[in-house]
Amino acid sequence: MKISYNWIKDYLKIDHEPEKIADILTCTGLEVEGIEEWVSVKGGLEGVVIGKVLTCKKHPGADRLSVTTVDTGGLQPLQIVCGAPNVAAGQTVAVATVGAILYKGNESFEIRKSKIRGELSEGMICAEDELGLGTDHTGIMILNSDAEAGTPASRYFDITRDVVFEIGLTPNRIESGSHIGVARDIAAYLRQNENAGLQVTLPDLSSFKSDNSSNVIDIEIENSHDCLRYTGVTLSEIEICESPRWLKDKLKSIGLNPINNVVDITNFVQHETGQPLHAFDCNDIAGNRIIIKNLPAGNKFVTLDGIERNLSPKDLMICNENEGMCIAGVFGGLKSGIKPTTQNIFLESANFNPVAIRKTSKRHGIKTDSSFRFERGADPEIAVWALKRAAMLVKELAGGTISSEITDIYPVPVKRAIVEASYSSIARLAGKAIEKNTIRNILGFLEIDIMEEDGDRLALEIPARKVDVKNEADVIEEILRIYGYNNIETGTRLNSAITIVEKPDREKLVNTISDMLASAGFAEIMCNSLNPASWYEQNDEFDTKRLVILANPLSSDLNAMRPSLLYGGLSTIIWNLNRQNHDLKLFEFGHCYFIDKPGADIPSPENYSEKANLAMFITGQTGKQTWNHKAAPTSFFHLKSYMEMVFSRLGIDIDQLATAESPMKYFAESITWLHNGEQLGEAGRISAQYLAQFDIQQDVYFGNINWDCLMKIAARHTVSFRELPRYPTVRRDLALLLNRSVTFGQIRDLARRTERKLLHNVALFDVYEHHSLGADKKSYAVSFTLRDDRQTLTDKTIDKTMNSLMAAFERELGATVRK
Numbered sequence: 001m002k003i004s005y006n007w008i009k010d011y012l013k014i015d016h017e018p019e020k021i022a023d024i025l026t027c028t029g030l031e032v033e034g035i036e037e038w039v040s041v042k043g044g045l046e047g048v049v050i051g052k053v054l055t056c057k058k059h060p061g062a063d064r065l066s067v068t069t070v071d072t073g074g075l076q077p078l079q080i081v082c083g084a085p086n087v088a089a090g091q092t093v094a095v096a097t098v099g100a101i102l103y104k105g106n107e108s109f110e111i112r113k114s115k116i117r118g119e120l121s122e123g124m125i126c127a128e129d130e131l132g133l134g135t136d137h138t139g140i141m142i143l144n145s146d147a148e149a150g151t152p153a154s155r156y157f158d159i160t161r162d163v164v165f166e167i168g169l170t171p172n173r174i175e176s177g178s179h180i181g182v183a184r185d186i187a188a189y190l191r192q193n194e195n196a197g198l199q200v201t202l203p204d205l206s207s208f209k210s211d212n213s214s215n216v217i218d219i220e221i222e223n224s225h226d227c228l229r230y231t232g233v234t235l236s237e238i239e240i241c242e243s244p245r246w247l248k249d250k251l252k253s254i255g256l257n258p259i260n261n262v263v264d265i266t267n268f269v270q271h272e273t274g275q276p277l278h279a280f281d282c283n284d285i286a287g288n289r290i291i292i293k294n295l296p297a298g299n300k301f302v303t304l305d306g307i308e309r310n311l312s313p314k315d316l317m318i319c320n321e322n323e324g325m326c327i328a329g330v331f332g333g334l335k336s337g338i339k340p341t342t343q344n345i346f347l348e349s350a351n352f353n354p355v356a357i358r359k360t361s362k363r364h365g366i367k368t369d370s371s372f373r374f375e376r377g378a379d380p381e382i383a384v385w386a387l388k389r390a391a392m393l394v395k396e397l398a399g400g401t402i403s404s405e406i407t408d409i410y411p412v413p414v415k416r417a418i419v420e421a422s423y424s425s426i427a428r429l430a431g432k433a434i435e436k437n438t439i440r441n442i443l444g445f446l447e448i449d450i451m452e453e454d455g456d457r458l459a460l461e462i463p464a465r466k467v468d469v470k471n472e473a474d475v476i477e478e479i480l481r482i483y484g485y486n487n488i489e490t491g492t493r494l495n496s497a498i499t500i501v502e503k504p505d506r507e508k509l510v511n512t513i514s515d516m517l518a519s520a521g522f523a524e525i526m527c528n529s530l531n532p533a534s535w536y537e538q539n540d541e542f543d544t545k546r547l548v549i550l551a552n553p554l555s556s557d558l559n560a561m562r563p564s565l566l567y568g569g570l571s572t573i574i575w576n577l578n579r580q581n582h583d584l585k586l587f588e589f590g591h592c593y594f595i596d597k598p599g600a601d602i603p604s605p606e607n608y609s610e611k612a613n614l615a616m617f618i619t620g621q622t623g624k625q626t627w628n629h630k631a632a633p634t635s636f637f638h639l640k641s642y643m644e645m646v647f648s649r650l651g652i653d654i655d656q657l658a659t660a661e662s663p664m665k666y667f668a669e670s671i672t673w674l675h676n677g678e679q680l681g682e683a684g685r686i687s688a689q690y691l692a693q694f695d696i697q698q699d700v701y702f703g704n705i706n707w708d709c710l711m712k713i714a715a716r717h718t719v720s721f722r723e724l725p726r727y728p729t730v731r732r733d734l735a736l737l738l739n740r741s742v743t744f745g746q747i748r749d750l751a752r753r754t755e756r757k758l759l760h761n762v763a764l765f766d767v768y769e770h771h772s773l774g775a776d777k778k779s780y781a782v783s784f785t786l787r788d789d790r791q792t793l794t795d796k797t798i799d800k801t802m803n804s805l806m807a808a809f810e811r812e813l814g815a816t817v818r819k
Contacts, residue, residue: 002254003182004038005163007272011183011200014190018163021186025165028185029481030176034166038253040245041132041159047100047111048131048153049073050143056082056089061117070095070125073150081121086139092147093140094131094156096124103132133157160249172468174376178274181465188445188482192438208388211401217285217346222293224411226316226356227328230292231383231408233391234282236344238262238400247397262338262345265393267369274465275349275378275386276370278318278326282344284336287321290346295324303331303366315360316352329357329374331366344403347394349387351380351414354467359552377467380414417462421472424456429476432488442482448475504714510589513614513646520642521623522585522616527568529591533560535567539690541665545598548608561593565615566666566702570686573619574694582698583620589707590615612707616642616683619700636669636685639701643683647673650710651717652680655752659745666690666702675713681705729760729787732802734809735818740769740776742813747782754808755801758793761785779818 005018014021022032051070054077059065066087069077072095080095087093096102100111102124113122128134128141131153147156167182175181183200190196215234221227240260243251248258251267258264266277282288299311301324309327311317316328325336329352338345351374358375361367384406391402427433443450443460448469452459462469469478480488514524533549536542542563553559562568565588576584590613597607618639621631644654652675662670662682670684683703691700736747748762766781773779786793786801809815 001167001169001177003165003167003179004250004253005165006160006253007162007179007250008183008186011180011202012187012198013201014186014198018165022165024186024189025167025182027481027484027486028189029170029173030182030185031168031170032165033168036164036166038162038164039159040161040249040252041154041157042103043101043108043132044159044161045131045153045157048094048096048102048126050147050149050151050153050156051078051093051095051125052149053087053089053091053093053125056087059117059119061119065117065119067119068125070123071149072097072123073148078122079120080123080125081116081119082125082140084125084127084140086142087125091140092143092145094126094143094153096126096130098122102126102130104130160253162249162253164253171376174373174467175274175379175463175465177373177376178270179272181274184447185482188442189484191445192442192482193484193487203389205385205388205392208392209402210405212403213405214401215282215344215403216288217282217404217407218289219407219409220289220291221409221411222291223316226294226353227292227350228353228412228414229351229380229383229408229410230290231349231387231406231410232290232346233387233402233406234344234346234404235391235394235398235400236282236403238343238345238394238398240338240340240342240398244397260338260340261397262342262394265390265397266347269386269390269393270369270373273382273386273389274373275382276329276373277386277390278332278348278370279338280325280336280346280348281338281342282346283342284325285320285346286323289321290325290348291319291321292328292350293317293319295319299324301327302334303327304334304337305331306334309364312360312363314356315363316356318348327360327364327366328352330361330364330371331368343400345394347387347390349383349390351378351383362552362554365555379463379465379467380410381464384408414464416464417470418451419460419462419469419471419475421458421460421475422456423458425472426476426479429473430480430483430488431491434479434483438483439479442479445482446478448478504711506711509650509711509714513649514587514589516645516649517587517616517642520585520645522587522642525569525572525586525588527562527565527572527588527590528558529562529593530554530558531560531562531567532557535693536560536563538693539665546594546596548593548595562590563592563594565590565592565613565704566686566690569615569617569702570690570694570696570700573617573700574696577696577698583623584617586617588615589613612711614646614705614707614710616703616705617700618642619696619698633699634701636683636701639683639703640671643673643681643703643705646705647681647710650714651719652710652713655748675709678709679706680709680713725787725789727788727790727792729785730793730798731783731785732798733765733781733783734802734806736780736782736809736813737773737816737818738778738780739814740778742815744780744782746813747780747809750808750812751784751805754805755786758786758788758797758801759784760787 018035022035025032049072051072054069054071056066056068059067064083066082068080068082070080071077096111098111098113101108111124125140127137129137169177176185187198187200190198215236217234219230219232221230243258243261243264247264247268251258251264256267262279266279270276294313295311295317297313300308301311302308317324318326318328326332354375354377357371361371423436447463449461450458451461536547537544548561550559573584591610592613593610595607596609618634622634623629623631625631647654658674660672662672662684666687667684668687672682673680686700686702744764751759751762763783764780765783768779806817
């Protein structure tokens with residue numbers, strides 16, 4: 001939200017430095033995210049001055065150029081070559097001197113001393129479009145002759161300068177979503193902390209009155225649940241024209257484009273008061289009736305942006321007798337909007353149900369300044385005041401008459417909340433005993449009335465605009481933000497408690513593995529838990545019945561809770577690839593979400609589950625090519641080694657895990673690790689079909705660890721001491737000719753079953769595939785480490801063991817031992 005400092009000063013007489021105001025706003029809970037200087041003309045006409053043309057003669061080398069001498073208030077006149085057809089001696093003009101920077105749209109150019117066709121030119125006599133003061137380029141600007149030479153153009157043209165604060169407005173502070181609201185907070189803070197006798201001064205509307213009743217519009221509310229209050233008034237015989245400069249500058253300073261005087265007034269009052277307004281052309285109000293209701297399903301409606309939208313029966317509409325004219329609180333209709341020919345208007349100032357407005361806004365993907373305020377809760381008490389303010393401005397700037405009394409339909413007036421608080425609770429939550437008089441003063445500054453005070457207890461009436469102040473803690477927060485959190489001293493006493501952490505300490509193990517992966521060159525990523533449901537619905541890999549769909553999503557791209565970490569990683573990879581970062585090693589700790597009982601009539605927490613996972617992604621090269629490192633493409637086995645490194649770090653014996661191929665179709669090749677039949681992890685190369693969804697053109701390897709399962713195993717892991725072996729180990733190697741379908745895991749498992757006593761390790765150290773071996777054949781070079789913990793192995797024992805292994809391989813795997 002943008003707030004203009006000049007605009008604030010219209011209601012509050014202050015002259016503090018902008019940086020001081022920014023600090024005050026942040027202290028009061030309105031975090032200032034940025035401060036920028038704004039000028040009504042880009043560049044502020046720096047370096048442009050008023051000049052008097054002393055002489056003007058034809059350029060000796062160009063028929064269409066003139067050589068002039070111009071008095072710009074300096075010691076000597078400047079010689080300037082000018083191409084304008086209307087330049088003449090005796091004129092008063094705007095001159096851009098050497099070094100000035102002029103802007104045209106997003107382009108800029110600097111005025112330099114130069115020679116044009118052999119004649120020296122020491123500046124430029126400007127047309128209005130060159131200064132950003134208009135669009136005319138038929139000739140130079142000719143000014144009033146009474147302007148003094150050397151006068152800065154910024155002063156002559158009365159260029160407006162302002163400071164604009166960019167505020168990160170949180171949902172609970174919508175009462176400060178306007179310039180008057182921000183002014184109230186600044187005044188309260190300064191009155192408390194600087195003893196300033198400040199008061200927010202609002203425009204005087206006491207002279208408001210109806211001129212006649214020639215144009216009365218009847219109003220009917222059919223849906224009073226969603227339309228809490230509706231007020232309106234008509235103005236007749238107005239003239240639609242361009243807004244005055246002061247109004248356009250106000251809107252431009254906060255990033256709004258002026259449209260015409262009536263529309264600009266509704267925008268101005270909205271940002272002044274926080275109350276959205278809407279103006280209708282009376283000629284489009286069929287039957288002179290406005291009905292606030294819901295239309296049946298199937299109705300179509302064209303909004304001001306020219307887009308035809310399919311209405312939901314839950315959308316609240318502002319209708320005439322025949323059709324809808326506006327999506328209430330969200331967006332106006334194209335047909336009933338203000339047009340250049342409009343002469344009679346109906347001004348609307350209403351208050352709508354925040355939940356209904358938010359759902360409609362999200363349903364149609366429309367975000368407007370109006371919906372922003374209504375869905376957070378507008379002040380129902382300011383509706384009539386804002387309407388009067390707008391009507392008086394329209395009469396002032398567009399002429400005409402107020403042609404009806406104000407119609408105010410308020411079926412069930414909103415009652416101000418009564419909240420009980422106590423001085424003791426304030427001291428307890430603040431961590432400091434604040435004087436009672438100080439608390440009373442702050443409540444008064446915030447216009448929170450003390451209805452009753454009985455000893456320690458306070459009964460407080462909360463202004464309707466503070467929609468988020470509902471209980472004692474909220475009141476205390478209001479007091480403290482004006483008192484100043486920086487005025488709460490840090491205590492000298494430190495309290496601590498002994499906590500018993502469940503073993504294993506999940507957070508500690510997450511940090512341990514994160515550090516290990518980071519030291520291996522991985523970067524940690526944190527992806528959004530909300531994904532588009534379409535990611536999972538277009539593949540049969542995921543059970544869409546178990547997909548957690550949000551009832552009220554922020555957008556269609558964030559409408560489902562992720563059931564896998566895969567898509568977040570792939571979206572991160574393509575983001576990096578598009579920025580020429582091709583070699584990636586990423587990991588993420590995150591939760592996945594599921595519906596365990598699909599189709600339940602009433603959703604409850606028991607129907608859902610979330611599972612912790614660790615995901616790893618590698619793609620591109622293993623590292624950068626250097627003089628001592630030859631880069632190579634990452635592979636399935638690189639990822640497999642990282643997965644097993646995590647298992648080993650947490651005390652899991654890899655050899656005790658069963659392996660199989662993953663059933664997941666997003667893998668082109670894969671492996672799954674199983675512990676007692678439960679999947680502990682999986683890894684593999686992502687299939688081209690899934691990579692194509694993200695337009696990824698290089699191989700990606702993805703691994704996922706069931707972190708909850710891993711924690712259960714780690715909880716049972718114990719560290720035991722064992723003395724170093726006394727007797728040496730012996731290694732023997734075998735070259736086995738095998739069918740291509742035989743895996744190393746089969747060899748290792750068969751070897752362990754065959755020799756349980758002496759065999760300590762089985763390792764694959766070479767794979768050879770060639771057509772000379774035969775069709776569908778391959779050769780594995782496998783090492784076997786033997787050791788007897790009771791005695792030194794003899795050649796006889798070793799040979800007997802190896803013969804048993806070879807026989808088993810030949811018998812059960814069809815292997816041939818290569819000599």
